[in-house]
Amino acid sequence: MHRRSLLTAALAGASLAVPRVAGAQIEDKVEKVEILLDWKPLPTFAGFFLARSMGAFERRGLEVTFAETQGAVTSAEKIGKGSPYWIGTSSGMATVIGRSNGLPIKSLAVYYPKTPTVIFSRSEDRIAHPRDLYGKTLGVVPGSITNEELRALITVNKLDPDKIREIPVNWDAYTLIDKKVDALIDYEEMAPAELVAEGRRITMLRLADFGVRVYSLNLIVNDAAWADPARRVIAQKVVEAVQEGYNSVKERAGDAALRFSTLFPRLAPRYVDRSMVTVAQQLSGPPTGEQTRAGWEATIKTLESLKLLAKPVTVDEVAVLN
Template identity: 65%
Template sequence: MLVAAAAAVATRYGSDARAQVSNVAAQPLQKVDVLLDWKPLPTYAGFFLAREMGAFERRGLEVTFGEAQGATTAAEMIGDGKKFWIGSSSGMATAIARSKGLPIKSLAVYYRKTPSAVFTRAEDRIAHPRDLYGKKIGFVKGSITNEEFRAMLDLNHLDGSKITQVNVEWDPWALLEKKVDALVDYEEMTPAELFSEGRRLLLLRLSDFGVRTYSLNLIVNEEAWASPEKRAIAQKVAEAVQEGYSLVNERPADAAARFSTLFPRLAPNYVDRSMAVVSQQLNPPPVGAQTRAGWQETINTLSSLGLLAKPITVDDVAIFDN
């Protein structure tokens, strides 16, 4: 915040203020490890672009990123607080973990609806959840999308016993090799990759079938938040990431181009398509906003499905400005 303020002064008042900015920038950067709940894909562009744009550095931070195998694992690791005390998860995973007593809270919500989708081969003509009766659907062990899928079934009064569940890996081969008829993933991840390769798919977006839960969010360990020093760092991380995601929201093509320079091994067509989906997920502005109503809806959905270990409140789950 101090660096940003000094920069604004420099812009207005010339060389003397610019010298002040230089002095601020010369101070040692505070190091912080941020845990992401999956691999470096466009979903997390706001984090990586914030670093690429200097948004962390301007706030006096030197940020490195770790990776977890899914939102549930990330919530557990941040709740443990030993190696990581701040990072990303999903709204559903955050609330479930909180109900189990994990000391985590949400600072910001980037996806105010789940981006998860059931995706199938177009020729199978699966256009509605009830079309999954008699079909095989692949589940990845430990993925929060499993709970989201079950939420969709319950909200649409469908009998899950009429759908065969198959354990699969974190890749699309079970679907492509016709070992299953459907998979579930974030729309901007595997589905976007397959679309960019020219494959024909049908998508059933869970949010279109009643699953109203917060998704990608920034969470912090409560003990860390209680520390004035770490609280200040967490607030700076949230501000910087908001800056990164605002670029995605406002100029997805530009964000895709910059992200591709960071991760040149990702196919450009995939990054373009995925980033466009991420931009849509970030709407409407303001980016990162979370509301009591949104969290209450998430909690109500999880409670109705029996997924909460104990009752929780909105204030148990999220930190608000007021």
């Protein structure tokens, strides 16, 4: 199977259209905007889809559609071009790396203040600490931003990378189940949540618990679009509406899962329930969407230590702070 195995299959043919909300207060002028998501319509992006379902965009005079692409790095590159996409999601690491490579992008909001990336394995293999990876085979996906996060884990924990065997894989959780690898790396609410929902016993090593301090899921905007007064207003409305959507997940994960399942009925309900709880946990803590100078400084410092930046960047180059 290809990336996300059953999830990808379940999403095939799923409609992204959502009916208009009856009785919503619509502003006189409706602005159309297409938001680029850096992966498929999974609970990770629930704040966006629920914002549309709840009428949060509509009440602000926006008619929103979504596009999707293959990962945070690709999303940053496309938004950096400014056309056809000028606003969308990425990861904190991809945003900083992109900026250092000259991409004209900035972050407007951070939804995941810590990385949700985990290394997951069969429970019987007892991989619960970074050093437990010694002598094991770890499947990695070429081009994924999770590879840079893995480098950070190795560096922070002073591991010997030669003692960990890495092999390239597709986004296929069954390489783990079929014992072709000892462990895989992914966002917790994606493949790991799917396996847990299926009743499989897995152990998750959370990178954030072992010193990897980086911002993750965030909303980015093209510099030229942000400089344009009309599109800046649209972007600010998007920030407000998505905050409303993610707050509904944060406050009532069960209700959010039910609504999301209604939007995407071909996703397994047990998976959506499990995944949405994980998303809600990611949102706990700071106000939804909040980004701070300290948070970006930590992300930049991590990337500098890994020598992943083409040139030095500052927080003000990377993010629009209040």
